[in-house]
Amino acid sequence: MIDLIMRILVYGAVSGGIWALAASGFSLIFGIGRILNFAHGTFFVLSAYICFILAKDLGVNLFISYIIAILLVGALGVVVYKIMMAPVRHHEVMVIIVTLAFALLVEQILLLLFGEHGYSIPSFVSGSMEIGGVLIPKTRILAFFVSIAVIILLEYFINRTRTGKMISAVSQDSEAAMLVGMDVEKLFMITMFVSASLAGIGGLLFGQVFGASPIFAVKSLIYAFAIVILGGLGSVRGSIIASFIVGYIITTTIILLGSRWAEFVMLITIISILIFRPTGLFGVEE
């Protein structure tokens, strides 16, 4: 019993950390541009595949592969924004349709190239260590600490740096930000880069712990939705806190009921939040 609780505690924290990276990026771009980016999960999966190709097939140094994967995915985010989102940004139905179509397109191409089974990407660490009587794989511990570090960096970036403050300003009122002379379009692109790279880091951590498969381009979106709704749409800090709550819900569900119930429990979670507290924990009124 103690064993089970410990496992839920540790595994939940790890998955919470990974989802915090994915969801905060999703929240960031929604907050600044009211853009619902359904292609967000694509960046999550793509970074894992890019890293896999670089490290396994091309024999690139592991650390460099990780960095290249993150940067490439961030750049892809900017390209996707420029080509697909910016032209239809005023048409919110189309933003959703285009980004969803892109996500499904990439999923389909990955399926054709790699098949539907998962690929585990190589990690810096191997083996496992004992915490409180439970054997924990070292990859999970690494994932946890990396995600915490990235979250702290993100908090620093948004609240302390000039660019971060400008992003917050645009989130609050983009027209006013434009009036005081901010280059809103450029800030959108920076945000998109950060958002996609965050998803990319999340994907790399996820890929080395659980393995990456194309289905996660869409599946990871569900977790991100649940998190941002619980945290409040557009609130980055809310998403981070909500990620750990959702991480524990997912882990408990998977350990006690089995992974096939994960999506169903997520839906129930989303619906109950919408019934009892639609603005989420830290939501801003639309």
Next chain:
Amino acid sequence: MVKDIRYLSLGILLIVSLTLPFFLPDAYVYLVGMTFLFIIMVVSWDIIVGYTGQVNLGHTVFVGIGAYTTALLQVPSRFEGTFLHFLSAIPSPPIYISIIMGGVVSAFFGFIIGVITLRLRGYYFALVTAVLPLVFIQLLYVWSDIFGGEEGFSVGLERALAVDSIGKYYIAFFTMVLSVLIMYLIVRSSIGYKFRAIRDDETLAESVGIDTVKYKVLSFVISSFFAGIAGACVVHYRITVGPSMFDIPLMLLIILSAVIGGLGTLFGPIIGGFVIYLMKNWWLKGMVGLSDVVPINDEVILYIILIVVAILAPEGIWVYSRKIIEKLPIKFLKKAKTT
């Protein structure tokens, strides 16, 4: 003039549709019949998305609910030995009643989801409906005793819409005409104007006294009802039911048809549905496995088309081409426009 073209093309479509089975091979008659049922799905999606402006990404779930409702009503023995054993004693109704029941049950689920998500403004509806298809498919696998899992199950040859493809074709055709006509009358009524008012400016609609939540939910219920009817008809058309019929590729086809036809135009999606469904099942089939090097299949092509159309012509090809025609310096066209 534009109106004339519309009626003319509809008239031609009607005559062609009615005479088609006389000179088309049986397999194609079957396919075109399926296309009619698909058109119901596209038009009903247009009601909630195109007319009311609420992005529904889970339309196929309501198609699926209608399908499984009628299938289980016809084959109640599926419940035997499960926790829903008591349901297996229900006598199965005639198929037309059970098709309508499919629509009603779909509408009921639409009502529940709608009441929870549509009372909130903004993006909650899109987010929740996006989650629905994955949950729905997952549940079909979890309770595979009842729903038949991946293979689904057959409702039996004697419960088909008609004995041969031509009979099925005409039943599908008239179901489509009836459904589209009802939806047309709804969007042309004062209810339809309220839907559009909500789509264009929700705050303004509310301030002129429209109960926006009520009409959004109503729109979603109507949309889900016809989705359910279409799904139920498909079951009796194909005699089988299974999850692959309601998966994400179908959602893509629905979205693509409506977007190409033009959201919120009703007639656009009919044409779009007709062209896209036939294209996917008739012409694109031959392109699968075209090349071993380039990762391409029919779905990839359709996704690319969708992205390109959505970016270049977000109002639909119909409106887009009309705009281009209006820009052309042709005298008689301009003249015709003013009259």
